[in-house]
Amino acid sequence: MALTIPSSTKRVHLAKRPKDFIDGQTFALETIPLRTPGPGEVVVRVDYVALDAAMxxxxxxxxxxxxxxxxxxTMRAYALGTVLTDAKTVKKGDRVIGMFGWAEFVTVGESSLRKITPPPYTDALDFLNLLGLTGLTAYFGLLRVGNIKPGETLVVSGAAGATGSTVCQFGKLLGAKVIGIAGAADKCKWLVDDLGIDKAYNYKDKGWKDAFKKEVRTLDVFFDNVGGDTLDFFLTRLNQNARVVLCGAISGYNSQSFSGLRNYMALITQRAKIEGFLTMDYADQYSEAEAAIARWIREGKLKRKFHIETGLAECPQHLALLFQGGNTGKLVVRISQEQARL
Known part of the structure; x- marks a missing residue:
């Protein structure tokens, strides 16, 4: 499609802070003038935005x-776009990633962009998934915080989501026994049959905790994306010197407060560690992680799954899918007519 610069852009902005679940009053769609770029700035067409629970x-x-x-x-969101104007470090037609938000077009400083060149066997859209924050979060959370070792038992909550499914695959690549926790039978089947993990439990099934106690018993690393009762249960399943990686707590994101831990004494009795982390803490190691992930993709050792929706105006409804268990894999929204080649 032609790389033309419009005079205005549609955007979705935050209209009202929700008390619990996002509703029709939380966001609003509007058309605003597109600001003319100044020195060191460029216009970017937003092609795809990533939707993440952290939002x-x-x-x-x-x-x-x-x-x-x-x-x-404008609602903040990590996005993939196409440069429409020239600058010192980027040129018209370059593919870039950045925090562009929910908008059709944005005028941003070129220093806030990252020009991307997809490695072999990848697409630009992978920079919103395995080669982006999703992959980096899984990599550093599992290798640096979880310090996973061959032969250990890794349990992943939210295992069918973007980060969880990536952690599962990294765990298998690194020689761990991998157990996934998800909220639907088809998701559990996908984790075992397609991603090759050792076992998956549907937390909506009655008796799944008893089955876990009998079949798996204990764990060495728990990579938690859910929090709440799930985290509390797995604190009772820790081996000595286990590591609990706190990546997210999606079970509480739509509540006014988060539930507290009841079984934290297990951290003492099992000499275990529990640690939260942010991917940005490892910014100086991004290139190392990206190289490893790109190599695994090239070698055919990683599978990626996208859940692609369309429409800027529908972004709020699409975001809600994350909290309804409505997605498997990485949730992204196509904003422009640009098609990914996956």
């Missing part, structure tokens, strides 16, 4: 690792 936290007015999205501000 629910970004619209909370609370202390966190980044300031909350302001009322009236």
């Amino acid at each position: 629910r936290g970004w619209i909370r007015d609370m202390r966190s690792y980044v300031p909350p999205v302001k009322i009236g501000e």
Whole structure:
């Protein structure tokens, strides 16, 4: 499609902070003038935006690792785009990634962009998944925080999501026994049959905890994306010197408060460690992780799955899928007519 520069752009901004679940009043769609780029700035067409559970936290007015999205501000989102104007470091037609948000077009500083060149056997869209924050989060969470070792038992909650399914695959590549926890029979089947993990449990099934106690018994690394009762249960399943990796707590993102831990004494009795982390903490090691992930893709050792929706105006509804268990793999929304070659 032609790389033309419009005079205006549609965007979705935060209209009202939700008390619990996102509803029709949380966001609003509007058309605004597209700002003319100044020195060091470029216009970018937004092609795809990534939807991540962390975005629910970004619209909370609370202390966190980044300031909350302001009322009236374009909803923050990591995105893949195409440069429409030339600058020193990028040229018209270059594919770039950055925090462009829910918009059709944006004017941004070129220093905030990253020009991408997809490695062999990959597509630009992979930079919103395995080669992007999803893959990096899985890599550093499992290798640096979890310190996974061959032969250990790894349990992953939210295992059918983007990060969880990536952690599962990394675990198998690194020689671990991998157990996934998901919320549907078809997701559990996909984890075992397609991704090759050792076993998957549907947390909606009655008696799954008893089955886990009987069949798996204990674990060495728990990679948690869910929090709440799931985390509390697995604290009772720790081996000595186990590691609990806190990546997310999707079970509580739509609540006014998070449930506290009841079984934390197990951390003492099992001499275990529990640690939260942010991917940005390992920014100086990104190139190492990206090279390893690209190599695994090239060698055919990693599978990636996208759940692709369409439409800027529908982004709020698509985001809700993450909290309804409505996606398997990486959830992205196509904003432009650009088609990924997957």
